[in-house]
Amino acid sequence: TVKIGLAVPMTGDYAPYSEFQGAKCMAEKINADGGINGMPIELFIQDTGSDTQTAVSLAQKFLDDGVVMLGTIPFSDTMIPVAQVAAGYGVSIFQPQSTQVEMHAGIVDNFFTGVSPDPFTATAAANHALKQGVKNVVLFTSDEGGSWSARTPLWFGDVIEANGGKVQAKLNFSFGTSDWSPQIAEIKALDTPPDAVYISSIMPDVGVLVRQLRSAGIDAWVIGSDGFDDPSLDAIGSDDPSLLDKVFFATLAPSHEDSAVVKFMKECEDMGFEVGGLFPATGADTIMAVKFGVETAGSLDPAAVSDAIRSADSVPVLTVDSISFKDTKTYAQRTIPVIGYKDGKRVLITNDIPANVPTDWN
Amino acid sequence: MIRLSQSQRSGLVGAALLAAVLVVIGVATLYFGSRYQIRLVYSAYVNLIVVLGLQVFMGNARITNLSHSAFMGIGAYAAALCVTPENIKKISLPAAPWGLADFSLDPVLSAAIAIVITAVLAFLLGLFIVRLTSIGATIVTLAVLVIVHAVFLYRTDIFKGNQAFFGIPQVFDLGWVVGIAILAVVVCRLFRESRWGIQLRASADDEVGAAAMGVQIYKLRLIAWVLGAVILAVAGICYAYFLGTISARPFYFNHVFLTLAMLILGGMRTVTGAVLGTFLISFGLEGVRYLETGPVLLGIDLPEALGLSGIALGAVIVLTMALRPTGIMGNREIETLFVRKTF
Amino acid sequence: MEYVIQQGLNALSFGAEYALLALGLAIVFSIMGLVNFAHGEIIAVGGYTMVAFAALAIGNPVIVMAGAVIAAMLASLTLERVAFRPVRKADPTTGLLTAFGVSIVLQNVFLMFVSPRPIAVTSLYFLDWPIEIAGIRLASLQVFETLTTIVVIVALMLFLRRTVLGLAVRAASLDFEMVRLTGIKANRVFAMAFLISGLLAGLACIFIMARRGSVDPHLGFDPVLKAFVACVVGGFGSLPGAVLGGFLLGAVEVAMLVMLPQSLGGMTDAFVFMIVALILIWRPDGILSPAIEKGDKL
Amino acid sequence: MTPARPLIDEGRASQADRMLTIQDLHVFHGPIEAVHGISLNVERGKCISLLGPNGAGKTSTISAITGIARATGSIRFEDREISADSVEARIASGIAVSPEGRRIFSNLTILENLTLGAALQRDQAEKGRDIDHWFSLFPILAERRDQAAGTLSGGEQQMLAIARALMARPKILLLDEPSLGLAPKIVRQIFDLIGTLKDKGMTILLVEQNATQALKLADYAYLMSSGRIVAHGTADELGKSDKLMAELTGVA
Amino acid sequence: MLVLNDISKQFGGVRAVSNVSFEVAAGEVRGLIGPNGAGKTTLINLISGLLTPTSGTMSLEGDILDGAGAAARTRKGIARTFQNLRIFENLSVGQNIEVAQITARSEGHEDSAAIAEAFERFDLAGRLRMPANALSYGHLRRLEIVRALALNPKVLMLDEPAAGMNEQETEELAGALDWVKTRFGCATLVIDHDLKFIMTLCDRITVLNMGAVIAEGTPREITTNQDVIDAYLGEDHSNAA
Numbered sequence A: 001t002v003k004i005g006l007a008v009p010m011t012g013d014y015a016p017y018s019e020f021q022g023a024k025c026m027a028e029k030i031n032a033d034g035g036i037n038g039m040p041i042e043l044f045i046q047d048t049g050s051d052t053q054t055a056v057s058l059a060q061k062f063l064d065d066g067v068v069m070l071g072t073i074p075f076s077d078t079m080i081p082v083a084q085v086a087a088g089y090g091v092s093i094f095q096p097q098s099t100q101v102e103m104h105a106g107i108v109d110n111f112f113t114g115v116s117p118d119p120f121t122a123t124a125a126a127n128h129a130l131k132q133g134v135k136n137v138v139l140f141t142s143d144e145g146g147s148w149s150a151r152t153p154l155w156f157g158d159v160i161e162a163n164g165g166k167v168q169a170k171l172n173f174s175f176g177t178s179d180w181s182p183q184i185a186e187i188k189a190l191d192t193p194p195d196a197v198y199i200s201s202i203m204p205d206v207g208v209l210v211r212q213l214r215s216a217g218i219d220a221w222v223i224g225s226d227g228f229d230d231p232s233l234d235a236i237g238s239d240d241p242s243l244l245d246k247v248f249f250a251t252l253a254p255s256h257e258d259s260a261v262v263k264f265m266k267e268c269e270d271m272g273f274e275v276g277g278l279f280p281a282t283g284a285d286t287i288m289a290v291k292f293g294v295e296t297a298g299s300l301d302p303a304a305v306s307d308a309i310r311s312a313d314s315v316p317v318l319t320v321d322s323i324s325f326k327d328t329k330t331y332a333q334r335t336i337p338v339i340g341y342k343d344g345k346r347v348l349i350t351n352d353i354p355a356n357v358p359t360d361w362n
Numbered sequence B: 001m002i003r004l005s006q007s008q009r010s011g012l013v014g015a016a017l018l019a020a021v022l023v024v025i026g027v028a029t030l031y032f033g034s035r036y037q038i039r040l041v042y043s044a045y046v047n048l049i050v051v052l053g054l055q056v057f058m059g060n061a062r063i064t065n066l067s068h069s070a071f072m073g074i075g076a077y078a079a080a081l082c083v084t085p086e087n088i089k090k091i092s093l094p095a096a097p098w099g100l101a102d103f104s105l106d107p108v109l110s111a112a113i114a115i116v117i118t119a120v121l122a123f124l125l126g127l128f129i130v131r132l133t134s135i136g137a138t139i140v141t142l143a144v145l146v147i148v149h150a151v152f153l154y155r156t157d158i159f160k161g162n163q164a165f166f167g168i169p170q171v172f173d174l175g176w177v178v179g180i181a182i183l184a185v186v187v188c189r190l191f192r193e194s195r196w197g198i199q200l201r202a203s204a205d206d207e208v209g210a211a212a213m214g215v216q217i218y219k220l221r222l223i224a225w226v227l228g229a230v231i232l233a234v235a236g237i238c239y240a241y242f243l244g245t246i247s248a249r250p251f252y253f254n255h256v257f258l259t260l261a262m263l264i265l266g267g268m269r270t271v272t273g274a275v276l277g278t279f280l281i282s283f284g285l286e287g288v289r290y291l292e293t294g295p296v297l298l299g300i301d302l303p304e305a306l307g308l309s310g311i312a313l314g315a316v317i318v319l320t321m322a323l324r325p326t327g328i329m330g331n332r333e334i335e336t337l338f339v340r341k342t343f
Numbered sequence C: 001m002e003y004v005i006q007q008g009l010n011a012l013s014f015g016a017e018y019a020l021l022a023l024g025l026a027i028v029f030s031i032m033g034l035v036n037f038a039h040g041e042i043i044a045v046g047g048y049t050m051v052a053f054a055a056l057a058i059g060n061p062v063i064v065m066a067g068a069v070i071a072a073m074l075a076s077l078t079l080e081r082v083a084f085r086p087v088r089k090a091d092p093t094t095g096l097l098t099a100f101g102v103s104i105v106l107q108n109v110f111l112m113f114v115s116p117r118p119i120a121v122t123s124l125y126f127l128d129w130p131i132e133i134a135g136i137r138l139a140s141l142q143v144f145e146t147l148t149t150i151v152v153i154v155a156l157m158l159f160l161r162r163t164v165l166g167l168a169v170r171a172a173s174l175d176f177e178m179v180r181l182t183g184i185k186a187n188r189v190f191a192m193a194f195l196i197s198g199l200l201a202g203l204a205c206i207f208i209m210a211r212r213g214s215v216d217p218h219l220g221f222d223p224v225l226k227a228f229v230a231c232v233v234g235g236f237g238s239l240p241g242a243v244l245g246g247f248l249l250g251a252v253e254v255a256m257l258v259m260l261p262q263s264l265g266g267m268t269d270a271f272v273f274m275i276v277a278l279i280l281i282w283r284p285d286g287i288l289s290p291a292i293e294k295g296d297k298l
Numbered sequence D: 001m002t003p004a005r006p007l008i009d010e011g012r013a014s015q016a017d018r019m020l021t022i023q024d025l026h027v028f029h030g031p032i033e034a035v036h037g038i039s040l041n042v043e044r045g046k047c048i049s050l051l052g053p054n055g056a057g058k059t060s061t062i063s064a065i066t067g068i069a070r071a072t073g074s075i076r077f078e079d080r081e082i083s084a085d086s087v088e089a090r091i092a093s094g095i096a097v098s099p100e101g102r103r104i105f106s107n108l109t110i111l112e113n114l115t116l117g118a119a120l121q122r123d124q125a126e127k128g129r130d131i132d133h134w135f136s137l138f139p140i141l142a143e144r145r146d147q148a149a150g151t152l153s154g155g156e157q158q159m160l161a162i163a164r165a166l167m168a169r170p171k172i173l174l175l176d177e178p179s180l181g182l183a184p185k186i187v188r189q190i191f192d193l194i195g196t197l198k199d200k201g202m203t204i205l206l207v208e209q210n211a212t213q214a215l216k217l218a219d220y221a222y223l224m225s226s227g228r229i230v231a232h233g234t235a236d237e238l239g240k241s242d243k244l245m246a247e248l249t250g251v252a
Numbered sequence E: 001m002l003v004l005n006d007i008s009k010q011f012g013g014v015r016a017v018s019n020v021s022f023e024v025a026a027g028e029v030r031g032l033i034g035p036n037g038a039g040k041t042t043l044i045n046l047i048s049g050l051l052t053p054t055s056g057t058m059s060l061e062g063d064i065l066d067g068a069g070a071a072a073r074t075r076k077g078i079a080r081t082f083q084n085l086r087i088f089e090n091l092s093v094g095q096n097i098e099v100a101q102i103t104a105r106s107e108g109h110e111d112s113a114a115i116a117e118a119f120e121r122f123d124l125a126g127r128l129r130m131p132a133n134a135l136s137y138g139h140l141r142r143l144e145i146v147r148a149l150a151l152n153p154k155v156l157m158l159d160e161p162a163a164g165m166n167e168q169e170t171e172e173l174a175g176a177l178d179w180v181k182t183r184f185g186c187a188t189l190v191i192d193h194d195l196k197f198i199m200t201l202c203d204r205i206t207v208l209n210m211g212a213v214i215a216e217g218t219p220r221e222i223t224t225n226q227d228v229i230d231a232y233l234g235e236d237h238s239n240a241a
């Protein structure tokens, strides 16, 4: 059997960032089709409760059980010690959704992230914003989500300013904010109203912010990162779809109506798996990458599997057509979709690899 | 020659009994456990040191402390900043102020510095906290937790916030932590039976009465508070020296509740209670975590039950409080289980 | 100037929410010395009730709101029966820890039986519309919430001072057994306190949900943490103290959000808690608790 | 242990006169049995006194009657077995208590304490009259009516506790050491008051250390020691005829 | 030994203690009586440092006490018991006493032989290892007294030590306190409402009423003082105790 271990956050602070449902569904599908080279996939999944020590312990257990690939809590404070333990077994971590930059600083090399880091999404979003004529922007930052919420807005601002725009203000917020009126009053007090506000955060913050901005009469674009990619954002437009007209975000994978992700979620639901959103769905990428690696290497040796993935020109995955680690080693080179809304429905606006990404991050 | 009182003598006996238990568990794990189990037991021992650090103040002064994880964090970060090799700090803390990235010390010296820093901070905060009572004191400890966490998050140039502070030499193994835990048990137990401990416990029963007996309540609370912080710093160091990577998150609410539950279940008034509670919850949660995955037990395919460990943890607290608010041990220490009651 | 008034009103509405929550905590505390940290989860029960109504396609806002309030009240009553009755006579610390336990259990129950992820509830969005008076922007919700808080304060005061049950509620905080010895059914007294507390949680739930538009297992934790602080600052167990503490905290929080330079923005919460700690060091029993000299008495 | 030695024959009163009848009562504090099977009668309109040294189990007996302490055995009140009733039900049926240690509600005002004492009384006007009545008897309480009761002196608190019990207009009044900590003048006032109440037909069970005073008032007394009744009789019988009395209460 | 000079204490509108001055000499037993609410307990609270006087000064052996907190005063040699018991209920009986002994030891005036004897005198000898909360009320009162004695104090203040005791026990207590007087030689201040007890025990008596001293003298002088009879004893005081 092909063993894959997922010591993931099913509960606790990071419960929204767990890929295990998609992984389970994809593994089931592959097993139903005869497995990998005739071998079934066996998933080891356990909850870490978002706790690092638990994650490392579980990873150790899975490693002793002989897994070829590991998934864990997608934050560097866990991924680094897990990778260090896994290195002794020649096993790599495959994290299908981790966008934070510090994993690519060369601390550990037995690590893949199936997506591109935050500067890429920030740039893709900024490029689209510039196309819409955005000049003046307000950035919302928070230290609570690490570089994801603290630095992504700044990269966005860098790209805007590099193209003649202006960052009018940086406003601070905490996760879980449900009343944005102090910040909104700050925006109202600016000399010129902003063309766009950028925030890298999650629901419910995002939905509340959009509504309160609109009801305060601020008509600026609301632009965000993959944190926006949750079904509950769509819900705020249920009464008044126009609320979402000037909202867009750059994310990990296309998640509009006809996208592969949405289709996959539907299939999984028919199979009895609840895959509720993009983050859970990305687990399918882990499984597909391992499948590719095992098939290409023709072996179950973890190091060989990882090498096969790392050196391939293109690795087929679910969320986008393919990814590649050939030039990047640890993160996936892939297209960055920008998703907006039309009549309250998601539409894919662009899906390219941005060329003008800031370089000050690794 | 120090004359030991009756309770101090039995305190030593009790500490020795507990030390024996710790050694047995540690040695058994080392020889028979898988690497996974060794890790598990290691983190149980780290939590044990935390719970002991908590017990010193909370058990004797009987003021609920919610800031203990913050002190553990202070110890861990201080040691990490000292011990991490410069070349790694240059990568991970490129913007570190005050030349923090330009030196590194050996692990022992780093630990000593971390303990001193934690003790000094605890002392300064303690000057205020010991003057408050009951819920007021608790809320200020809560404030300390929130503030320290905010500083960890905010000064990313020093602490890296929720990102990884990595590259800490992994110098500890299970043997180390068992030894340190035993030391902590002895210290806690001797403190409890010391003249400070007895007077402090008296003041917890009746503050006015104790003052009228000449008990210098603030001073004793401060001593217990700082001693507790020192033990917590040691726990933080054990955490950092084993895992090699830390962040602000393990030193916040989740950990506060987990360790609090351990102390409460065993009984915060005794050192035995701290030890018992820690092991019961550490190993109990492991069992529950297994159930969560929806295993097949006795031929029954159990459903996946996410959140079960959380429910179990909460239920343990609620049930303990309802059935035995003083915890399993109440006012009894381990040696009393072996000695026939004399009245 | 407009800007200052605007932020002042924002502070007032922040404060109203904290006061509403703090009152829910204070009423229970004043009677049984229990710091009910699970108050936040009672709010979440209200939120999940709205989810249930949405799932049943019941959109009538009156039904949804009433349902949420009733669910919160029932939840509060149930908690009293199941979890808090056994620790009725215990010291505040025991109660506090029990409440922590209950809070952890409930959060995980939501997680286990519903979802760890936020669920959108949009049925109360209609409560929120912008009001603009002389250049000052207000949300209708802010006005509703402040008014509700004021009404609740007055009603509570009358209840506690003018009715026998109200007196009993206050007396029970010191000597539960003695209240029984006057013949008042103590269980009723406790049930009443929790019912009121649940009602307040339900009301708070409406406002929180109307604003957030979604519920997750941690819905109530942060607001109640703040409300807890508000209670302590005002003087725990004192209802006027809870109100004062709530408004004070609202003011401090908005002031910190607005006045701290951006470079210190991440420290907002730290500064809020620091100010709270300083207040407590200045007045260890809270601002409104009478300065009692500890002698042989009390 | 000295066996119970009745000084006179068991119960001279007829069955109908018995307001409170206790039989074979055992009282427990946790695992500890504090009272080991006592029996006693309180007749309607009489003042019965329960005497004995510290730790004899007097308070425990009172607590068992009100239902606060766990007990086995039979407690009949007005020909109804009440031992299974809740505390509140017992109070509602006409028992009121002024407990040991006073237990006034210290955060409530004096007026509020009295109001709560009459919690079961619906008639507001009646309540007001009662309050005025007791205020006239204890003028110091009237003076401090809006002061928090916790700031009263020990003796003032005791007066408040008795007044509070009387506010319920009980059929039987249980007084647990009402003279504890009172000045002689007040003690006399209190005993006078008890006498007045008795004259008005109130049934009283009086627990006292102050045996001389208690015996003066009591129609009948029970002497307890170590959880047992060791003697009972009228004041004369007890006071004169038994050495035991002297031993246990110091009354010569 | 202990000198009070014009001490007053105001609680809001209530003047609980008003311009009280007196002295207690070493070895002297001074009774403090007065109607309920006269300010007796308040006075003891003031002396022991639990309350701060509104005005006035006091000193112990010429050493000014003003400004010293409760613990500091205890360490200087002022010990007390409480009208409402303040027992350390989670400690054993022996540990309750040890709390005080520790203080005495650190001040260098522990007298362990005397305490061992006190255990006997106050009927606690066999009960030292019991949890304190298992004692009966009367024994708890005795425990409080022994605990105060363990401080080996210069001034001992007893707030209604005989409350809740019967006549027999009260007599025993008076005997034990007599022993205390000779064995410890401390200045003793006793509050009680049991006149017989006070009369047999005390060398001198101070009578308080409404916060002020209305009489001072030997027991005989007090019982015949008309002011005292009016304010406290009432006419027929021979029946009182």
Ligand SMILES: Nc1ncnc2c1ncn2[C@@H]1O[C@H](COP(=O)(O)OP(=O)(O)OP(=O)(O)O)[C@@H](O)[C@H]1O
Binding pocket: D029, D030, D032, D033, D034, D052, D053, D054, D055, D056, D057, D058, D059, D060, D061, D100, D209, E133, E134, E135, E136, E137, E138, E164
């Ligand atoms: N809460 C309790 N827990 C354990 N034992 C108790 C408790 N209350 C009383 N006792 C024990 O029960 C016995 C009887 O006590 P009780 O208070 O009824 O005596 P009493 O006659 O009222 O004495 P006193 O005159 O001192 O008030 C005593 O030995 C006492 O130690």
Ligand SMILES: Nc1ncnc2c1ncn2[C@@H]1O[C@H](COP(=O)(O)OP(=O)(O)OP(=O)(O)O)[C@@H](O)[C@H]1O
Binding pocket: C293, C295, C297, D151, D152, D153, D154, D155, D156, D181, D183, E011, E014, E015, E016, E034, E035, E036, E037, E038, E039, E040, E041, E042, E043, E083
């Ligand atoms: N902390 C306080 N706050 C307000 N008033 C107080 C306080 N303590 C005492 N008093 C008041 O001061 C007066 C004196 O009280 P104190 O307790 O000293 O009386 P006492 O002489 O000991 O009476 P008793 O013999 O009844 O115990 C009383 O009227 C009381 O109400």
Ligand SMILES: [Mg+2]
Binding pocket: D058, D059, D060, D100, E137
């Ligand atoms: Mg009694």
Ligand SMILES: [Mg+2]
Binding pocket: D153, D154, E040, E041, E042, E083
């Ligand atoms: Mg007094």
